[in-house]
Amino acid sequence: MSAQRYTIAIDSGVCMGSGVCMVYAPRTFAMDSDTKSAVIDPTGDTFAAIQAAAAGCPTGAITLTVPSPDHPQSADELGSAIRWSERQ
């Protein structure tokens, strides 16, 4: 992805430090000294990989948002990622 059109937010109160995000997007997420997920490079992996990380987070601690509406290809998929986190 040439330009980042999304933001990644991690709720560290919800993050359990499982490390699941690092399986799917290892160049985007890392663990901080408190064993909480942190974004090290928001464009480190493909958007699909970052979505897989957000959707796979066992506690729904990762929220992806797309501020720009001109991202039609991913917006639909993003919807499912957000619905995942809303299940919490």
Add this chain to the structure above:
Amino acid sequence: MIPISLDRERIRDLFDLRRRSGGRWGDYTEDPYPAFHRLRETGPVHEGMVHELIGYTGPAAFGPGATPDVGRPHFSVFSFADCDAVYRNAEVFSSWPSDKPREDVGLNASILFMSGATHRRYRTLVQPSFVPAKAKWWMDNWIQNTVRSLIDSFEADGRADLNIDFDAAIPILTITGSFGLSVEEALDVRSRVETTHGGRRLEEFVAPIIAARREEPRDDLISVLCQAEVKDEDGSVSRLSDEDIITFSDLLLTAGSGTTWKQIGITLFALLTTPRILDEIRADRSLLRLAVEESLRWNITDPAFTRYPSEDTTIAGVRIPKGAAVHVCIGAANRDPARWEHPDAYDAHRPLKSSLGFAGGPHICLGMHVARAELNAAIGALIDRLPGLRLDPDAEPPSIIGLYERGPSHLPVVWG
């Protein structure tokens, strides 16, 4: 590292699924997935236990205390979305039934059966030793040496049953190595886990190690547990008791030594029966990681776990009363065509997305990154050291057997 010399017959006794009886084990030899598909399509929630619903009529049990929980209504869930939702909603779907008194000994006292803030507090203590960044610590200290020594022990033979000679030993030696136990002690412990009689109790091995590590910490797991600080709700800080550490050790051993062994076998089964993918991995090692993730989706060793709703609820429109047992069939969930195209195919080239291979929600497998490291190290080393690795054409072809614990019947291979 001292070369590992293993008593193969003893290993076979401890680990051969075909020598087990009862529905958890090897006397179920059918493919459950056609039934899983049918149950998902006609459900995805059904009243009954998974083995009953797929038509298995023998005795079968799992859950707290490994009893069938007679007298409780049972429901089973077969779709990805609903299984995932049950795991994520841990406030309603608890791992221990709310109408049953908590037990404070052995595995039943472990984080497996804790909930809410208590679960989080205790899991947080061990989580730092099991994060992806710690995989190297596990690899350098225990996994790589174990894998190397095991291959040394059979490399010159030209043939092996990898299920027994290799897969079974890696996880148990990794976990017990991290406790500071010898190989013989490790097998004694496994004997105890498998038979619940004979062998020595885990605490007989671990208690003296705990005492030694409290005096003089080393770079191992027991030392980490000895030094871990528990922050209670009132903010006070305490250390884990010897009993807490023994319970953790029991959990790691029970959960870590059986599952990873069988999953290494399942992954090898998948690769040996689809040699095209094995060749692709030989040419491009980065594919191995995806092949491992796909095996966790395609054929997970433990295909069902149980949750207990703490209130009346519904799943996919089916009313589930408080006190019922809800069996989450992750085996079926992982082949849900709503999430994966051609779900029955083992395809290492799929776009990577999360499965329920390590379960999900706040109880997601603590050891998953260690298991992944073991899977990747084990299979990578076989490919490196045994050129031309293939199923033995003269041996009886293996199959995946077992009901609630699945794995290969055997893995007869030759190389060279």
